[in-house]
Amino acid sequence: MQQLWLIPSLPLMGFLLLVLGHGRCSRSLARLVGVGSVAMAALVTIWVTLDFYSLGATQTYQVELWPWFRAGVFEVSFGLYLDGLALSMLLVITGVGSLIHWYASGYMWQDPDYQRFFAYMNLFVAAMLVLVLADNLVLLFLGWEGVGLCSFLLIGFWHRDPANGYAARKAFVVTRVGDTAFAIGLFLLYRELGTLDLPTIMALAPEMFDLGGNHPTLIAALLLAGALGKSAQLPLHTWLPDAMAGPTPVSALIHAATMVTAGVYLIARNHSIFLQAPNVLLAVAFIGLFTLLVSGFAALNQTDIKRVLAYSTMSQIGYMFFALGVGAWSESIFHLMTHAIFKALLFLTAGSIILALHHEQDIRSMGGLRRQLPIPFWCFVIGSACLVALPPTSGFFSKEAILNASWQLPGYGPWLWAGGVLGAFITAIYTFRLLFLVFFGPQKVQPQEPKGWQFHPPLIILATLSLGAGWFVLPSQGALPPSPSGHPPLWTLVVAIGLPLLGIGIAYQVYVRQQWQGLRIAQWPLLRQFFLRGWGFDGLYQRLFLTPFTTLAQLNRKDIVDQLPARVVQLSLTLHKTFSQLQNGQLRFYITTLACAAIIILASTLVIQVL
Amino acid sequence: MDSQYIDHALVLAGILFCLGLVGVMVRRNLIFIMISIEVMLNASGLAFIAAGSAWGQTEGQIMFLAVMTLGAAEVAVGLGLTLLLFRHYNSVNVDQLNQLRG
Numbered sequence: 117m118q119q120l121w122l123i124p125s126l127p128l129m130g131f132l133l134l135v136l137g138h139g140r141c142s143r144s145l146a147r148l149v150g151v152g153s154v155a156m157a158a159l160v161t162i163w164v165t166l167d168f169y170s171l172g173a174t175q176t177y178q179v180e181l182w183p184w185f186r187a188g189v190f191e192v193s194f195g196l197y198l199d200g201l202a203l204s205m206l207l208v209i210t211g212v213g214s215l216i217h218w219y220a221s222g223y224m225w226q227d228p229d230y231q232r233f234f235a236y237m238n239l240f241v242a243a244m245l246v247l248v249l250a251d252n253l254v255l256l257f258l259g260w261e262g263v264g265l266c267s268f269l270l271i272g273f274w275h276r277d278p279a280n281g282y283a284a285r286k287a288f289v290v291t292r293v294g295d296t297a298f299a300i301g302l303f304l305l306y307r308e309l310g311t312l313d314l315p316t317i318m319a320l321a322p323e324m325f326d327l328g329g330n331h332p333t334l335i336a337a338l339l340l341a342g343a344l345g346k347s348a349q350l351p352l353h354t355w356l357p358d359a360m361a362g363p364t365p366v367s368a369l370i371h372a373a374t375m376v377t378a379g380v381y382l383i384a385r386n387h388s389i390f391l392q393a394p395n396v397l398l399a400v401a402f403i404g405l406f407t408l409l410v411s412g413f414a415a416l417n418q419t420d421i422k423r424v425l426a427y428s429t430m431s432q433i434g435y436m437f438f439a440l441g442v443g444a445w446s447e448s449i450f451h452l453m454t455h456a457i458f459k460a461l462l463f464l465t466a467g468s469i470i471l472a473l474h475h476e477q478d479i480r481s482m483g484g485l486r487r488q489l490p491i492p493f494w495c496f497v498i499g500s501a502c503l504v505a506l507p508p509t510s511g512f513f514s515k516e517a518i519l520n521a522s523w524q525l526p527g528y529g530p531w532l533w534a535g536g537v538l539g540a541f542i543t544a545i546y547t548f549r550l551l552f553l554v555f556f557g558p559q560k561v562q563p564q565e566p567k568g569w570q571f572h573p574p575l576i577i578l579a580t581l582s583l584g585a586g587w588f589v590l591p592s593q594g595a596l597p598p599s600p601s602g603h604p605p606l607w608t609l610v611v612a613i614g615l616p617l618l619g620i621g622i623a624y625q626v627y628v629r630q631q632w633q634g635l636r637i638a639q640w641p642l643l644r645q646f647f648l649r650g651w652g653f654d655g656l657y658q659r660l661f662l663t664p665f666t667t668l669a670q671l672n673r674k675d676i677v678d679q680l681p682a683r684v685v686q687l688s689l690t691l692h693k694t695f696s697q698l699q700n701g702q703l704r705f706y707i708t709t710l711a712c713a714a715i716i717i718l719a720s721t722l723v724i725q726v727l
Numbered sequence: 728m729d730s731q732y733i734d735h736a737l738v739l740a741g742i743l744f745c746l747g748l749v750g751v752m753v754r755r756n757l758i759f760i761m762i763s764i765e766v767m768l769n770a771s772g773l774a775f776i777a778a779g780s781a782w783g784q785t786e787g788q789i790m791f792l793a794v795m796t797l798g799a800a801e802v803a804v805g806l807g808l809t810l811l812l813f814r815h816y817n818s819v820n821v822d823q824l825n826q827l828r829g
Contacts, residue, residue: 703824704753
């Protein structure tokens with residue numbers, strides 16, 4: 117356990133090396149530092165995991181590295197806290213992260229800013245590790261903002277295209293809305309509990325807060341808002357599809373596997389607060405459900421391969437929120453892990469396809485790539501099977517566990533279950549639509565497959581993990597409240613397996629055999645536009661927030677508040693101009709004025725004395 | 728000197744000072760300006776002497792020595808500058824020497 121501090125430090129050192137050596141550092145050295153630091157962090161994580169299990173898997177470990185700052189009685193330290201939940205996240209971040217770094221070292225090889233890319237990626241991994249290892253919410257917030265910054269930097273990595281910069285700003289500003297709520301939540305939490313130390317909060321919250329009281333509800337709602345922004349859930353989800361402007365490994369690492377799941381981690385980490393606010397927990401479940409349905413429908417007819425995956429990411433994170441809301445805490449983290457693996461696999465495979473087609477991302481100009489790209493094809497099939505939750509892939513185990521738990525929620529249970537199953541059905545349709553359009557049908561272009569040790573091994577490892585991860589038992593069980601136990605009736609399992617299969621069948625009929633064309637959404641132009649624009653949320657926000665704001669800004673062009681200082685400036689300028697006229701260089705004028713002034717001063721002194 | 732004559736001495740010093748001041752204000756020639764300054768300095772010196780003698784103290788005469796030294800130094804520097812200005816501009820008219828305005 118003593119090596120714990122190494123895990124976030126290694127990527128941070130990698131970042132510092134790459135930044136300080138910028139311009140002097142060769143590509144192969146940048147690759148060694150960038151990939152090596154994360155891979156070493158992964159090795160240390162494995163070491164820590166072995167330690168964790170050898171000491172019995174339920175204990176926690178806390179170490180204070182050094183004090184950060186203190187203000188009055190409020191003290192914050194750089195402290196690390198390791199329990200089963202943090203360890204699960206560590207395994208995902210360093211494991212999937214190092215595979216993605218490995219792949220990126222080949223994917224980005226031609227890019228002129230290779231060193232900068234790895235510097236940002238390492239900084240991201242370091243910030244993400246600080247986020248999950250922090251022992252207090254202030255340090256967690258530091259990591260939280262750090263990953264937001266890296267997300268901004270990497271979405272806008274190809275900054276010469278203004279559209280990428282716009283996407284980066286959009287992601288930054290939209291998540292900032294949630295982050296502000298999160299910060300206010302922290303202030304409130306400090307006022308109520310007097311501490312932001314995570315273990316203390318876990319112990320204090322059940323005692324200090326009444327079940328369903330105002331304070332826990334408000335604090336949980338504010339924390340939830342932060343989580344919604346970071347995890348791209350309704351209504352703060354609009355940034356994620358645009359975030360696909362970044363390089364594909366970035367989409368895989370930040371916008372699928374790790375950063376966007378930080379919201380899930382935040383809620384799971386503060387479960388003791390959320391458990392005291394059952395209304396908010398129910399809202400979490402419904403927000404998850406709505407997000408997974410809305411983004412599932414939006415994914416149905418996207419034309420950009422990465423946007424389909426982005427919407428499916430939103431929908432899968434919707435499942436995680438759904439699981440948190442119904443009290444299936446460890447199932448949610450389990451789905452987080454399996455999703456991180458198979459979504460990273462899908463994104464990296466998509467990256468291989470995009471590279472093979474010379475940066476073509478439109479699925480309408482793909483097709484029939486099955487024979488030319490066999491390894492990406494099989495990897496994509498495995499990833500899709502996991503996403504659709506076909507038994508016995510890892511996605512099946514995690515999604516079934518979530519649906520089972522949702523059935524058992526008293527009250528809304530069966531309704532939530534039905535929504536989740538409908539989501540699974542839509543997932544099957546859009547996933548296999550993508551698969552069929554890209555790999556089946558007539559071949560439209562001749563691909564050039566990227567080959568080499570940087571491309572295939574990470575894909576194959578991820579594919580193996582996607583198939584096998586369902587049998588892992590995560591160490592998070594001990595750190596989270598127990599999930600509902602018990603079994604729903606057998607027919608629910610049959611439906612939950614049968615509906616995705618039906619979805620695949622429909623996708624096959626429509627997109628491979630070209631029958632049942634009436635089911636194609638493209639048949640209804642209005643609906644097609646509506647879904648293509650992601651239910652028109654962007655337009656709605658444009659009218660609701662952006663247009664009024666820019667109008668106000670236009671009206672206030674002269675800035676009313678600035679008028680008073682501006683007048684002062686104007687007055688002093690006028691006086692300056694007047695007095696500078698007096699400085700005319702005429703010696704006799706100076707002397708005369710001097711004498712006159714002296715006379716006036718003397719005379720006035722005399723007059724005052726006389727009076 | 729008797730103390731009742733101090734009024735006369737101070738009036739004389741005042742008249743001399745004003746003459747010098749008017750000279751500084753109206754003359755254009757740099758050399759005449761310096762002569763006028765010298766008159767003003769000596770007027771103040773006269774006032775010091777008169778006051779010192781009226782109160783029977785030596786500080787007045789010491790002060791006049793200081794004023795005289797100051798005047799000598801001023802004339803030395805001033806004449807040097809005037810010489811340079813004349814070489815440069817071929818004129819000692821202060822109204823033409825106004826290039827130093829801000």
